[in-house]
Amino acid sequence: MSDDRVATAPLEHRGARWKARALAATLGVLCHSTFVLAVSSLAVGLYCGMASGHGRARGLTAFGLNALLAVQFPLLHSFLLTRRGQGTLVRMFGREHGRDFAPTSYAWIAAVQILATFALWSPSGIVWWRPQGAWLFASIAAYAAAWLFLLKALSDAGPGLQTGWIGWTAVWRGRRVQYPPMARTGLFSVCRQPIYLGFAMTLWTGPVWTPDRLLLALIWTSYCVFGPRRKEARYATLYGESFREYRRGVPYMAILKRKAA
Numbered sequence: 001m002s003d004d005r006v007a008t009a010p011l012e013h014r015g016a017r018w019k020a021r022a023l024a025a026t027l028g029v030l031c032h033s034t035f036v037l038a039v040s041s042l043a044v045g046l047y048c049g050m051a052s053g054h055g056r057a058r059g060l061t062a063f064g065l066n067a068l069l070a071v072q073f074p075l076l077h078s079f080l081l082t083r084r085g086q087g088t089l090v091r092m093f094g095r096e097h098g099r100d101f102a103p104t105s106y107a108w109i110a111a112v113q114i115l116a117t118f119a120l121w122s123p124s125g126i127v128w129w130r131p132q133g134a135w136l137f138a139s140i141a142a143y144a145a146a147w148l149f150l151l152k153a154l155s156d157a158g159p160g161l162q163t164g165w166i167g168w169t170a171v172w173r174g175r176r177v178q179y180p181p182m183a184r185t186g187l188f189s190v191c192r193q194p195i196y197l198g199f200a201m202t203l204w205t206g207p208v209w210t211p212d213r214l215l216l217a218l219i220w221t222s223y224c225v226f227g228p229r230r231k232e233a234r235y236a237t238l239y240g241e242s243f244r245e246y247r248r249g250v251p252y253m254a255i256l257k258r259k260a261a
Contacts, residue, residue: 017174024101025172027108027167028164028168028169030108031164031168034108035163038110039114041115042114043202047206049127049210049213050118050123050210051123051125051127052118053118053119053122055121056122066121066122069116069120069121070117070215072116073110074220074222074223074227076109077110077223078230080106082230086102089102090102100170101168103164103166103177104167105167123210124212126210126212130208131207139205139206140206142206143206145205146202149194150195150198152198153187153195156183156187156188156194157194157195158180160180166178182246192232192250196227197253200224203220204221232247
């Protein structure tokens with residue numbers, strides 16, 4: 001029900017409509033505030049070599065818990081992209097609004113996972129390399145460039161989808177969620193997976209190197225390389241020959257050259 005029909009709707013329908021709006025606004029605030037905290041913790045944590053975590057475990061216990069924190073993100077993130085995972089997202093908020101809330105739920109869960117990883121990480125206290133002088137400026141520049149690349153990729157993919165905005169705002173307006181078309185412009189015109197590439201770049205740049213950061217970089221980079229394969233299989237089903245043509249002409253992660261069509 002759109003805004004101009006709320007006032008003329010029966011009283012019980014108006015009550016349900018405002019309850020849906022209250023739920024949408026609450027989920028939107030939770031999603032976006034958690035998203036900001038997660039991105040901030042990610043940026044700070046990678047910059048300082050994962051020394052910002054508040055976990056207190058030590059030795060092999062810390063290694064095991066940190067490894068679990070690292071793997072929980074790609075495992076759950078990938079599961080929620082499957083048919084069963086999508087069904088789980090829909091059931092979170094019931095049959096009426098669950099499907100429309102799904103983009104917001106997905107973004108919110110991802111943000112919670114990232115925030116938990118960096119907040120609960122137990123730092124080893126070991127520093128392999130902390131650059132000084134020109135090396136420090138070069139490391140910071142590379143780290144900033146990686147983040148700019150990632151933000152550009154997120155923008156090209158549609159920030160409304162990436163941040164979960166399109167989900168809760170659709171329910172607020174009384175409309176069905178509208179997904180953006182398959183991204184093919186900007187960075188997506190030279191790389192099929194620029195978001196995953198940019199995310200991997202943030203893992204390997206930045207000034208401080210520790211065993212903690214290496215552990216996280218290895219696990220999450222593996223996900224960045226192999227995780228999108230499932231996503232591309234789904235795209236081939238959804239978009240058919242259009243995606244297959246795009247896949248033939250644009251490389252998976254390389255950005256320096258294009259494959260011949």
